[in-house]
Amino acid sequence: MSKKVSIIGNGNWGTAMGRLLANNTVESTIFDKDVRMWGCREEYEGRFLNDIINSDRINPRYLPGVHLPENLKAVDDICSLADSDVLVFALPHQYMGAIEPLKGLVKSSCIGVSLTKGFVSAEDGDIDLVSRLIHRILDINVSVVMGANIASQVAQDMISEGTLGYTDEDAADIVYKLFNSYAYRVTKIKDIYGVEISGTLKNIVSMAYGFAEGLGYCTNTKVAIFRNGFAEMRKFFKFFYPMATTESLFQSSGVGDLLVSCMSGRNFGCARLMAEKRMNLREAEESMCFTKLQGPGTALIVYNYLRRQKRVDEFPLMSTVYRICYENEAYDAILECISSESVEK
Amino acid sequence: MSKKVSIIGNGNWGTAMGRLLANNTVESTIFDKDVRMWGCREEYEGRFLNDIINSDRINPRYLPGVHLPENLKAVDDICSLADSDVLVFALPHQYMGAIEPLKGLVKSSCIGVSLTKGFVSAEDGDIDLVSRLIHRILDINVSVVMGANIASQVAQDMISEGTLGYTDEDAADIVYKLFNSYAYRVTKIKDIYGVEISGTLKNIVSMAYGFAEGLGYCTNTKVAIFRNGFAEMRKFFKFFYPMATTESLFQSSGVGDLLVSCMSGRNFGCARLMAEKRMNLREAEESMCFTKLQGPGTALIVYNYLRRQKRVDEFPLMSTVYRICYENEAYDAILECISSESVEK
Numbered sequence: 001m002s003k004k005v006s007i008i009g010n011g012n013w014g015t016a017m018g019r020l021l022a023n024n025t026v027e028s029t030i031f032d033k034d035v036r037m038w039g040c041r042e043e044y045e046g047r048f049l050n051d052i053i054n055s056d057r058i059n060p061r062y063l064p065g066v067h068l069p070e071n072l073k074a075v076d077d078i079c080s081l082a083d084s085d086v087l088v089f090a091l092p093h094q095y096m097g098a099i100e101p102l103k104g105l106v107k108s109s110c111i112g113v114s115l116t117k118g119f120v121s122a123e124d125g126d127i128d129l130v131s132r133l134i135h136r137i138l139d140i141n142v143s144v145v146m147g148a149n150i151a152s153q154v155a156q157d158m159i160s161e162g163t164l165g166y167t168d169e170d171a172a173d174i175v176y177k178l179f180n181s182y183a184y185r186v187t188k189i190k191d192i193y194g195v196e197i198s199g200t201l202k203n204i205v206s207m208a209y210g211f212a213e214g215l216g217y218c219t220n221t222k223v224a225i226f227r228n229g230f231a232e233m234r235k236f237f238k239f240f241y242p243m244a245t246t247e248s249l250f251q252s253s254g255v256g257d258l259l260v261s262c263m264s265g266r267n268f269g270c271a272r273l274m275a276e277k278r279m280n281l282r283e284a285e286e287s288m289c290f291t292k293l294q295g296p297g298t299a300l301i302v303y304n305y306l307r308r309q310k311r312v313d314e315f316p317l318m319s320t321v322y323r324i325c326y327e328n329e330a331y332d333a334i335l336e337c338i339s340s341e342s343v344e345k
Numbered sequence: 346m347s348k349k350v351s352i353i354g355n356g357n358w359g360t361a362m363g364r365l366l367a368n369n370t371v372e373s374t375i376f377d378k379d380v381r382m383w384g385c386r387e388e389y390e391g392r393f394l395n396d397i398i399n400s401d402r403i404n405p406r407y408l409p410g411v412h413l414p415e416n417l418k419a420v421d422d423i424c425s426l427a428d429s430d431v432l433v434f435a436l437p438h439q440y441m442g443a444i445e446p447l448k449g450l451v452k453s454s455c456i457g458v459s460l461t462k463g464f465v466s467a468e469d470g471d472i473d474l475v476s477r478l479i480h481r482i483l484d485i486n487v488s489v490v491m492g493a494n495i496a497s498q499v500a501q502d503m504i505s506e507g508t509l510g511y512t513d514e515d516a517a518d519i520v521y522k523l524f525n526s527y528a529y530r531v532t533k534i535k536d537i538y539g540v541e542i543s544g545t546l547k548n549i550v551s552m553a554y555g556f557a558e559g560l561g562y563c564t565n566t567k568v569a570i571f572r573n574g575f576a577e578m579r580k581f582f583k584f585f586y587p588m589a590t591t592e593s594l595f596q597s598s599g600v601g602d603l604l605v606s607c608m609s610g611r612n613f614g615c616a617r618l619m620a621e622k623r624m625n626l627r628e629a630e631e632s633m634c635f636t637k638l639q640g641p642g643t644a645l646i647v648y649n650y651l652r653r654q655k656r657v658d659e660f661p662l663m664s665t666v667y668r669i670c671y672e673n674e675a676y677d678a679i680l681e682c683i684s685s686e687s688v689e690k
């Protein structure tokens with residue numbers, strides 16, 4: 001029987017990926033043609049957004065200008081997705097609570113795929129990952145798909161690539177078939193932690209890069225900050241997630257995503273504005289109307305975690321981003337993150 | 346007795362680094378204050394360039410606008426450097442033959458430091474490295490210093506970093522003291538091959554990035570090319586230089602240098618021009634008056650090497666750059682280098 005695919009979240013990225021999946025399933029022998037996309041019941045210019053998606057084949061609020069395929073169906077009731085064989089999660093991590101109503105309803109054979117970057121604070125003060133949170137709530141195996149992807153470019157079928165991090169080979173084969181296409185090229189790697197963590201940490205590094213840009217630093221200096229941040233991402237793996245591989249940093253979810261974020265991300269833009277206009281974090285966020293900025297929150301969670309682990313000094317770049325955001329540290333403190341040191345071979 | 350330091354090469358990079366070294370030695374207890382800089386006897390506007398350097402404290406041909414310290418002394422006779430304790434090589438790799446007159450004259454205790462990126466063709470068709478060539482000619486231990494450095498920025502003391510790759514710990518300690526400063530931050534790594542090879546291969550990858558830029562590709566696509574090129578650099582290590590470490594790719598000489606080259610390098614600029622104006626390599630080189638472009642030559646050496654090793658297909662990006670440069674392959678063939686694949690953990 002063909003597998004039912006659903007995506008949870010109809011924001012910018014959810015809709016872009018919903019479109020991709022619907023295009024991939026339309027002539028598939030493995031998957032049900034129809035892809036359901038859940039979004040909460042919200043109005044847009046006097047009509048319900050889900051009704052607009054289903055009738056006008058467009059998501060004017062989150063992905064304007066992109067035609068959506070007929071077999072992508074917007075739904076209001078998240079519980080109607082309980083019969084899914086593949087559940088794709090594309091909610092911002094702050095809103096993952098929205099999946100609670102599915103608890104106990106989803107088939108144990110259902111394959112989860114998280115597209116969500118971001119750490120969650122665990123109750124004990126440790127870091128929790130979104131993939132583990134989903135697993136805990138729904139008791140299903142979860143893979144992740146992340147990469148160097150600007151949503152509007154993926155939605156226009158420009159050549160892009162993504163990384164599929166997995167633990168279960170059979171599930172990964174199915175997820176690969178669902179996501180891979182000529183325009184969206186997927187690489188599989190058996191390392192869910194590495195993919196998920198680097199997709200999250202890069203938001204801290206891209207803020208450091210943004211401070212350097214806002215201060216008008218030269219190319220050598222900016223690249224040194226990029227480079228030190230990338231090396232800190234690797235160090236983070238080594239200390240806290242030794243099961244994550246360096247290999248994943250060579251994937252689209254690693255160095256690729258970091259580079260895109262430093263070239264054009266929102267966290268980069270916020271940090272640049274802060275340094276350029278001498279704004280604090282709150283002023284910059286307000287002036288850019290950001291609602292889901294992830295860098296500062298991630299820097300805070302990571303800093304608290306490093307403090308508990310007594311390793312703050314070993315991550316000068318990540319700690320400095322936290323201090324600039326929350327403790328009025330001077331922007332140019334970021335220069336001290338460029339170290340001279342010996343590296344073990 | 347304080348160590349005599351000399352630098353061979355008075356081009357853009359040689360002069361910038363000569364200035365750095367002279368600033369570092371001026372109050373040193375380890376090094377002789379004077380740093381000698383050799384350049385062949387050439388005229389500039391009716392005077393000898395070396396005379397201009399020594400009297401006017403400026404190198405108007407290769408590093409205009411930068412004041413040079415009093416203790417940087419230009420010399421004409423390369424053999425006068427035979428008593429050096431540290432010999433720094435800053436010649437383009439095509440001109441390394443200039444050191445032949447020193448053969449048999451240099452002290453066996455002399456410490457060599459190569460700043461020169463570029464492969465040399467060995468007689469058997471294999472790849473030879475500049476550090477090994479220097480060792481073969483002068484029979485001295487050689488370290489390398491390379492990184493994400495735009496010369497004019499280093500010459501203005503903007504914060505930059507470099508990587509010191511070495512084999513001999515004691516020699517490396519001395520080289521570190523000679524090069525490291527607040528503005529130029531050196532990281533040591535016991536991996537001479539990794540540092541030298543990545544500093545060379547990045548010129549191929551930055552051409553691929555330039556083709557993508559010239560064709561007007563979107564950010565996702567350009568970053569995917571960067572990412573695939575970086576991964577091929579790693580694969581090259583694994584196959585051909587297993588003694589090189591992945592760690593060195595995380596240094597300034599690795600991901601840092603690659604990024605600078607894709608942002609602003611001459612090889613990048615040449616490739617962008619080729620794709621944008623539909624020029625062939627010769628036309629683009631002529632129109633940019635490049636005399637020492639390294640990317641195409643490196644692509645040729647690497648392609649011939651890969652062919653001999655029967656591994657062309659495993660390095661699609663590097664091979665495609667060769668074909669575009671020398672076999673009239675279409676520029677957009679570069680898209681096929683973005684693979685979808687499985688990666689071993």
